[in-house]
Amino acid sequence: VTGTAPAAPAAFLAGCRSAVGDRHVLVDPDLTASYAVDWTGRWRGTTPAVVRPASTAEVGEVVALARRHRVALVPQGGNTGLVGGGVPLAGEVVVSLGRLAALGDVDRVAGQVTAGAGVTLAALAAHAAAAGLAFGVDLGARDSATVGGMVATNAGGIHVVRHGAMRAQVVGVEAVLGTGAVVSRLAGLVKDNTGYDLAQLLCGSEGTLGIVTAARLRLVVPPPELAAALVGLRDVDAAVALAAAVRREVAGIAALELMDGPGLEVVARYLDAAPPVASGAGAYLLVEAGGADDPLPALAAAIEGAPGVVDTAVAGGRADRARLWRWREAHSEAGGALGVVHKLDVTLPGAALAGFCADVRSRVAAARPDAVVLLFGHVGDGNVHVNVVGPPADDEEFDDVVLGLVVERGGSISAEHGIGTAKRRWLARDRSPDEVAAMRAIKAALDPDGVLNPAVLVG
Amino acid sequence: VTGTAPAAPAAFLAGCRSAVGDRHVLVDPDLTASYAVDWTGRWRGTTPAVVRPASTAEVGEVVALARRHRVALVPQGGNTGLVGGGVPLAGEVVVSLGRLAALGDVDRVAGQVTAGAGVTLAALAAHAAAAGLAFGVDLGARDSATVGGMVATNAGGIHVVRHGAMRAQVVGVEAVLGTGAVVSRLAGLVKDNTGYDLAQLLCGSEGTLGIVTAARLRLVVPPPELAAALVGLRDVDAAVALAAAVRREVAGIAALELMDGPGLEVVARYLDAAPPVASGAGAYLLVEAGGADDPLPALAAAIEGAPGVVDTAVAGGRADRARLWRWREAHSEAGGALGVVHKLDVTLPGAALAGFCADVRSRVAAARPDAVVLLFGHVGDGNVHVNVVGPPADDEEFDDVVLGLVVERGGSISAEHGIGTAKRRWLARDRSPDEVAAMRAIKAALDPDGVLNPAVLVG
Numbered sequence: 008v009t010g011t012a013p014a015a016p017a018a019f020l021a022g023c024r025s026a027v028g029d030r031h032v033l034v035d036p037d038l039t040a041s042y043a044v045d046w047t048g049r050w051r052g053t054t055p056a057v058v059r060p061a062s063t064a065e066v067g068e069v070v071a072l073a074r075r076h077r078v079a080l081v082p083q084g085g086n087t088g089l090v091g092g093g094v095p096l097a098g099e100v101v102v103s104l105g106r107l108a109a110l111g112d113v114d115r116v117a118g119q120v121t122a123g124a125g126v127t128l129a130a131l132a133a134h135a136a137a138a139g140l141a142f143g144v145d146l147g148a149r150d151s152a153t154v155g156g157m158v159a160t161n162a163g164g165i166h167v168v169r170h171g172a173m174r175a176q177v178v179g180v181e182a183v184l185g186t187g188a189v190v191s192r193l194a195g196l197v198k199d200n201t202g203y204d205l206a207q208l209l210c211g212s213e214g215t216l217g218i219v220t221a222a223r224l225r226l227v228v229p230p231p232e233l234a235a236a237l238v239g240l241r242d243v244d245a246a247v248a249l250a251a252a253v254r255r256e257v258a259g260i261a262a263l264e265l266m267d268g269p270g271l272e273v274v275a276r277y278l279d280a281a282p283p284v285a286s287g288a289g290a291y292l293l294v295e296a297g298g299a300d301d302p303l304p305a306l307a308a309a310i311e312g313a314p315g316v317v318d319t320a321v322a323g324g325r326a327d328r329a330r331l332w333r334w335r336e337a338h339s340e341a342g343g344a345l346g347v348v349h350k351l352d353v354t355l356p357g358a359a360l361a362g363f364c365a366d367v368r369s370r371v372a373a374a375r376p377d378a379v380v381l382l383f384g385h386v387g388d389g390n391v392h393v394n395v396v397g398p399p400a401d402d403e404e405f406d407d408v409v410l411g412l413v414v415e416r417g418g419s420i421s422a423e424h425g426i427g428t429a430k431r432r433w434l435a436r437d438r439s440p441d442e443v444a445a446m447r448a449i450k451a452a453l454d455p456d457g458v459l460n461p462a463v464l465v466g
Numbered sequence: 467v468t469g470t471a472p473a474a475p476a477a478f479l480a481g482c483r484s485a486v487g488d489r490h491v492l493v494d495p496d497l498t499a500s501y502a503v504d505w506t507g508r509w510r511g512t513t514p515a516v517v518r519p520a521s522t523a524e525v526g527e528v529v530a531l532a533r534r535h536r537v538a539l540v541p542q543g544g545n546t547g548l549v550g551g552g553v554p555l556a557g558e559v560v561v562s563l564g565r566l567a568a569l570g571d572v573d574r575v576a577g578q579v580t581a582g583a584g585v586t587l588a589a590l591a592a593h594a595a596a597a598g599l600a601f602g603v604d605l606g607a608r609d610s611a612t613v614g615g616m617v618a619t620n621a622g623g624i625h626v627v628r629h630g631a632m633r634a635q636v637v638g639v640e641a642v643l644g645t646g647a648v649v650s651r652l653a654g655l656v657k658d659n660t661g662y663d664l665a666q667l668l669c670g671s672e673g674t675l676g677i678v679t680a681a682r683l684r685l686v687v688p689p690p691e692l693a694a695a696l697v698g699l700r701d702v703d704a705a706v707a708l709a710a711a712v713r714r715e716v717a718g719i720a721a722l723e724l725m726d727g728p729g730l731e732v733v734a735r736y737l738d739a740a741p742p743v744a745s746g747a748g749a750y751l752l753v754e755a756g757g758a759d760d761p762l763p764a765l766a767a768a769i770e771g772a773p774g775v776v777d778t779a780v781a782g783g784r785a786d787r788a789r790l791w792r793w794r795e796a797h798s799e800a801g802g803a804l805g806v807v808h809k810l811d812v813t814l815p816g817a818a819l820a821g822f823c824a825d826v827r828s829r830v831a832a833a834r835p836d837a838v839v840l841l842f843g844h845v846g847d848g849n850v851h852v853n854v855v856g857p858p859a860d861d862e863e864f865d866d867v868v869l870g871l872v873v874e875r876g877g878s879i880s881a882e883h884g885i886g887t888a889k890r891r892w893l894a895r896d897r898s899p900d901e902v903a904a905m906r907a908i909k910a911a912l913d914p915d916g917v918l919n920p921a922v923l924v925g
Binding site (some may be wrong): 009054061073114115116117118119139160161163167168171172174175186188189190192193194195196197198199200201202203204205206207210211212216228245250251254255258259299300305354355356357358385387388389390418419420421422423424425426430434438439441442443444445446448449451452453464 | 525573574575576577578598619620622626630631633634643645647648649650651653654655656657658659660661662663664667669670671675689704707709713714717718724757758779803809814816817844846847848849876877878879880881882883884885889893896897898900901902903904905907908910911912923924
């Protein structure tokens with residue numbers, strides 16, 4: 008989507024200037040341009056203005072003005088989303104939350120902290136570490152992704168198997184709803200059965216119900232000792248079974264990452280190196296565990312003699328662990344080096360996971376014989392990233408091949424990334440008409456004028 | 467509330483008989499009586515009929531009939547609630563979910579199981595144990611409480627510090643909303659960012675938005691070794707500080723229970739026994755930890771030399787642990803033996819917890835000098851049970867003294883029990899008008915005819 012941004016009503020802009028200060032209402036296209044395109048460059052819109060409030064009260068004023076003047080808003084955090092949910096694709100006004108960057112003292116007794124929507128994940132992690140604690144969610148975009156966006160999209164990452172996704176870290180939120188109502192529950196109440204959990208409803212709502220301005224977040228105790236193992240296995244079935252076994256038998260499993268054999272060969276060519284375990288396995292499992300004592304002996308015992316194990320490499324120290332992780336992390340780069348990557352981020356029910364991994368390769372091969380497929384993901388969560396190089400960027404028919412198989416097998420067409428604008432047409436195939444209708448009813452209840460991200464999710 | 471139940475429209479009852487079968491529509495007052503009163507006997511209503519559907523489709527038909535004939539429904543599970551949320555206090559028709567008692571095979575790979583709304587917690591726990599797993603929530607009413615009710619009330623219990631409350635166990639639900647829409651997400655998708663999380667919204671909604679008919683539940687790995695310690699401390703401050711310290715320093719903390727000194731003296735008189743640690747301490751902390759190895763050495767090390775510790779008793783075996791737990795569990799009975807108990811179930815922010823415990827005793831003493839106070843709870847969650855004997859059962863002014871202090875300190879007036887009908891008048895003091903308005907908007911969106919629990923929560 009490109010073109011000229013529609014003008015915002017002058018009265019709306021005047022109100023915003025009065026609310027947040029002249030210099031925080033950007034209308035110069037040179038200044039607004041970077042807010043109108045996502046980091047991948049795939050989603051490019053236009054905006055008449057970027058408004059940068061610095062408090063919940065200012066966000067409230069902006070929402071009130073938007074309702075009065077019927078101006079559509081797109082809330083924007085670190086702009087690291089992958090589904091076009093945070094950029095003004097239909098000429099919306101951008102509400103950038105970067106100035107809400109307050110970070111409260113760590114409550115070491117409760118293991119909690121309050122962070123403004125604009126605090127980056129990296130800043131939050133450093134703040135927690137300074138108090139001897141850690142934040143339970145980590146992901147690659149940590150230097151840019153912000154707390155508000157992570158709550159709004161229920162961000163996941165590599166530690167979901169250990170600590171859950173973003174919604175499991177959220178003790179409470181402060182937010183301005185589309186009705187203008189302010190929700191504020193930041194006292195850190197772990198138990199609070201006083202009505203509907205509005206914080207949980209906002210988690211994953213992608214800015215369509217309210218604008219999250221702050222969150223009270225759970226912190227976790229980082230394990231003093233960490234160990235990792237990279238295991239080559241006969242096939243994906245064996246890898247899935249081993250993942251389940253180590254999860255039962257080894258305390259403190261922090262990550263369980265699956266890679267299939269053909270994908271790892273692509274990575275080996277990209278890295279121009281031999282993998283640290285005998286190559287030619289059908290699948291690879293990367294396990295990381297943490298504990299008060301060295302988890303390596305328990306990890307090695309759980310792997311040794313497990314069905315289908317071909318070869319294993321273990322690592323204790325940070326550098327050795329990083330060497331194993333490199334094989335997992337290079338999957339994205341290895342795909343990108345070959346061309347445009349179709350990134351399909353899906354979840355399967357546990358029992359359907361191995362079958363899906365086998366079948367998706369043959370379906371892709373039948374549909375697009377020359378495609379290169381990298382198949383990897385967070386097996387502990389049933390989350391597979393199907394990265395495919397070959398089909399042209401706009402080949403949505405190809406995406407249908409993969410996502411159709413996912414729906415057929417009872418999976419979810421978006422594990423971590425959300426719906427945004429990119430997957431809107433898929434929502435109705437993944438969720439029943441009844442479920443979509445319920446979502447629309449909630450949307451109408453909390454954003455009756457449709458001013459918040461009207462083109463996203465159920466918009 | 468007592469009296470004669472209003473008649474349900476004949477057409478409604480005829481429709482229900484056709485939907486669920488004649489013998490599952492009870493109208494004989496001898497048969498319906500037990501459904502109209504809660505287990506404490508405090509909440510007593512009347513009902514024209516009890517309808518007992520056996521499937522989600524049958525629940526859907528009952529809801530559709532209720533909408534057509536404008537009949538109010540009260541969904542009822544094991545009827546173990548404490549706030550009058552599951553009994554027909556205004557003459558509603560009871561929808562009893564006991565026949566939805568299907569229990570699926572345990573998926574050991576995913577660590578999940580699907581349970582019907584009518585499955586009891588005890589049956590679920592036994593089913594999980596047979597597969598070598600456990601359910602993360604446990605509570606005293608386990609033989610009666612059912613999955614549907616526990617989801618609808620977001621039940622808590624003693625292991626919240628380890629596994630979270632009910633909402634943390636819910637991977638997905640099947641439910642009939644007040645609109646008649648059926649939500650069904652039982653495939654066990656741990657990650658599923660495809661729209662608003664309707665399952666989380668239903669958790670804690672107390673039957674006012676939808677009737678939960680089944681849930682896909684997370685199971686946990688039970689620790690092979692368990693150990694417990696009962697620690698006498700100088701005061702509540704020291705106990706709260708020790709709780710935070712052991713949580714940081716000892717892996718696998720499964721319970722953190724606080725009791726204050728005067729309350730434990732009441733229990734000692736009730737049990738006619740001396741506590742297993744030197745009496746006269748200002749507060750007591752009961753800690754339980756589980757792990758692959760015996761957690762006792764780590765637990766003892768964390769307690770030894772901690773500030774304010776007066777005396778400690780540790781226990782490894784099951785019988786020894788039960789002996790320590792007896793002192794915690796007897797708190798409810800010890801109060802009940804003295805008279806009518808005002809049970810106030812509140813949460814405080816971590817930092818306000820110790821101050822609240824001191825101040826609530828002096829406020830109660832000032833207001834009702836002869837009252838006996840037992841102060842105990844799940845300190846890891848900031849959850850304190852203020853059980854008071856002395857004020858008459860209908861002395862709501864007294865409850866105001868305690869709950870007023872809770873609101874003053876930024877706490878929640880209902881940690882685990884919910885709002886139901888009992889605490890409705892307190893909702894507006896605990897939550898802001900904006901928050902209550904948002905809840906009402908959601909209620910209107912998902913139950914537009916107000917047929918589901920219209921007298922409960924925001925009704």
